[in-house]
Amino acid sequence: MKGFEVVSKSVEQAIEEVQNQYHLSSDEFSYEVVDPGSRGFLKFGSRDAVIHVSIQNIYYARKAASFIESLLRFSKDLDSDLKVTYQTQDSKILIQLEGAHLGRMIGKHGKTLSALQHLSNIFVNRLTDSKVTVLIEIGNYKERRIQTLTQLAAHCAQKVQVSGKRIHLDPMFAFERRIVHESIKKIKGIRSYSKGLEPYRFVVIEPSHNRLISIKQKRKRKEKDTHGSIC
Numbered sequence: 615m616k617g618f619e620v621v622s623k624s625v626e627q628a629i630e631e632v633q634n635q636y637h638l639s640s641d642e643f644s645y646e647v648v649d650p651g652s653r654g655f656l657k658f659g660s661r662d663a664v665i666h667v668s669i670q671n672i673y674y675a676r677k678a679a680s681f682i683e684s685l686l687r688f689s690k691d692l693d694s695d696l697k698v699t700y701q702t703q704d705s706k707i708l709i710q711l712e713g714a715h716l717g718r719m720i721g722k723h724g725k726t727l728s729a730l731q732h733l734s735n736i737f738v739n740r741l742t743d744s745k746v747t748v749l750i751e752i753g754n755y756k757e758r759r760i761q762t763l764t765q766l767a768a769h770c771a772q773k774v775q776v777s778g779k780r781i782h783l784d785p786m787f788a789f790e791r792r793i794v795h796e797s798i799k800k801i802k803g804i805r806s807y808s809k810g811l812e813p814y815r816f817v818v819i820e821p822s823h824n825r826l827i828s829i830k831q832k833r834k835r836k837e838k839d840t841h842g843s844i845c
Contacts, residue, residue, distance in 0.1 A: 763793045
């Protein structure tokens with residue numbers, strides 16, 4: 615929903631119309647008085663008040679939470695005690711889901727959760743003219759996923775350092791690949807990059823250019839030493 619102007623007999627009445635028409639609470643919008651209006655004198659020279667209304671992200675967060683809750687209510691695996699809470703952080707909307715049997719909403723490797731998040735982003739960004747990002751957390755799944763991916767990156771990097779050979783990881787979502795890349799950046803002599811097309815895009819971990827040259831030089835020296843010992 616873009617910013618818009620409301621015209622009414624007074625500023626107070628204009629504010630009331632905004633709240634009633636769009637079902638907004640007082641913390642979900644802000645306004646600027648464009649024209650305070652005037653009652654005139656004996657009804658001559660009177661004019662309406664004009665305010666410019668801007669919708670706050672907390673409104674979009676509430677709408678996103680309502681959208682998610684309505685989608686999940688169709689699932690037979692969810693209990694009636696499903697709890698959906700939300701908050702905003704700059705241009706981000708953070709949605710937290712709590713309740714029993716939410717595992718199915720995560721799906722294998724988070725595929726169902728990713729799909730739900732994708733739909734929520736489409737829904738919210740059709741309401742606003744500014745970019746808003748919806749992030750959904752179920753339990754502490756993402757926190758655990760970050761730990762798993764960080765450990766995976768470290769383990770693969772160690773294998774690459776020893777073998778000198780690149781490793782291809784399984785396809786991942788964008789946020790997962792980002793976690794791997796950030797982890798690899800901290801490891802000297804190793805680099806990573808993404809390859810392929812969505813939804814099959816994956817991460818490649820390999821020695822950095824200088825590290826690769828060093829490994830090849832060591833192999834050549836080893837081959838020469840081995841050849842000399844045979845002779």
